[in-house]
Amino acid sequence: xxxxxxxxxxxxxxxxxxxxxxxxxxxxxxxxxxxxxxxxxxxxxxxxxxxxxxxxxxxxxxxxxxxxxxxxxxxxxxxxxxxxxxxxxxxxxxxxxxxxxxxxxxxxxxxxxxxxxxxxxxxxxxxxxxxxxxxxxxxxxxxxxxxxxxxxxxxxxxxxxxxxxxxxxxxxxxxxxxxxxxxxxxxxxxxxxxxxxxxxxxxxxxxxxxxxxxxxxxxxxxxxxxxxxxxxxxxxxxxxxxxxxxxxxxxxxxxxxxxxxxxxxxxxxxxxxxxxxxxxxxxxx
Numbered sequence: 001x002x003x004x005x006x007x008x009x010x011x012x013x014x015x016x017x018x019x020x021x022x023x024x025x026x027x028x029x030x031x032x033x034x035x036x037x038x039x040x041x042x043x044x045x046x047x048x049x050x051x052x053x054x055x056x057x058x059x060x061x062x063x064x065x066x067x068x069x070x071x072x073x074x075x076x077x078x079x080x081x082x083x084x085x086x087x088x089x090x091x092x093x094x095x096x097x098x099x100x101x102x103x104x105x106x107x108x109x110x111x112x113x114x115x116x117x118x119x120x121x122x123x124x125x126x127x128x129x130x131x132x133x134x135x136x137x138x139x140x141x142x143x144x145x146x147x148x149x150x151x152x153x154x155x156x157x158x159x160x161x162x163x164x165x166x167x168x169x170x171x172x173x174x175x176x177x178x179x180x181x182x183x184x185x186x187x188x189x190x191x192x193x194x195x196x197x198x199x200x201x202x203x204x205x206x207x208x209x210x211x212x213x214x215x216x217x218x219x220x221x222x223x224x225x226x227x228x229x230x231x232x233x234x235x236x237x238x239x240x241x242x243x244x245x246x247x248x249x250x251x252x253x254x255x256x257x258x259x260x261x262x263x264x265x266x267x268x269x270x271x272x273x274x275x276x277x278x279x280x281x282x283x284x285x
Contacts, residue, residue, distance in 0.1 A: 001081035010140040022057030030115035031093030037084040048112040062111035106188020113187040121148040136161035168199040194255035207250035228254040
């Protein structure tokens with residue numbers, strides 16, 4: 001069993017927990033993920049590694065409460081244990097040799113972007129971070145990003161904090177004044193990454209995006225996490241996020257297809273979430 005060592009509510013729908021999993025902590029790297037089950041009969045869900053402490057044997061994950069399983073996970077407290085916590089899975093984000101990097105994070109995707117920014121900073125790279133949220137109440141990890149970045153730009157859609165607008169706006173301003181980078185890493189909602197790719201493509205700077213499609217087994221056998229990459233010749237290649245990624249060339253990903261597939265079970269997920277919330281409320285009473 002994997003004991004929860006700490007729990008912190010980052011905003012009304014996003015929670016950070018630290019889990020005792022020494023074998024996972026020993027090998028985990030930024031960009032990789034784990035698959036957990038809350039109970040032995042529970043759903044398997046993938047969560048990206050948001051941090052680790054090899055000495056303490058702990059792994060940190062950050063999750064948004066969007067379905068029944070994340071609602072049940074959020075009901076656990078420090079001292080409770082998870083049934084399964086498997087990983088690290090996937091390919092770690094490439095950081096070696098990078099000297100000047102632009103990190104773009106949107107919403108809970110910032111939880112994935114942060115450990116990458118921290119590793120680059122620790123390796124001596126100059127990190128510029130742009131993070132965006134719908135409003136001030138949803139802001140997470142600002143202090144952590146500021147510590148890992150030479151420059152941090154915070155955007156909110158409604159202007160309630162930082163600068164008003166989406167994350168592509170400061171990118172366009174940077175490129176217009178001649179800023180250049182070795183690499184750009186963007187992690188967030190699919191639609192955000194799609195438009196980041198459109199904004200960055202004219203620069204020719206390599207762009208990496210982290211994909212989080214529907215995933216079940218984490219080994220490439222189920223095929224649920226497949227996505228299409230489109231080459232410069234127009235040919236399509238199928239990849240599997242769990243074993244080939246989750247990082248991919250942001251200019252090659254077919255985001256429209258990914259968004260269609262990602263919404264396939266949204267109504268079922270919402271129904272399961274409401275049922276789980278009703279059950280948890282009954283248990284509290």
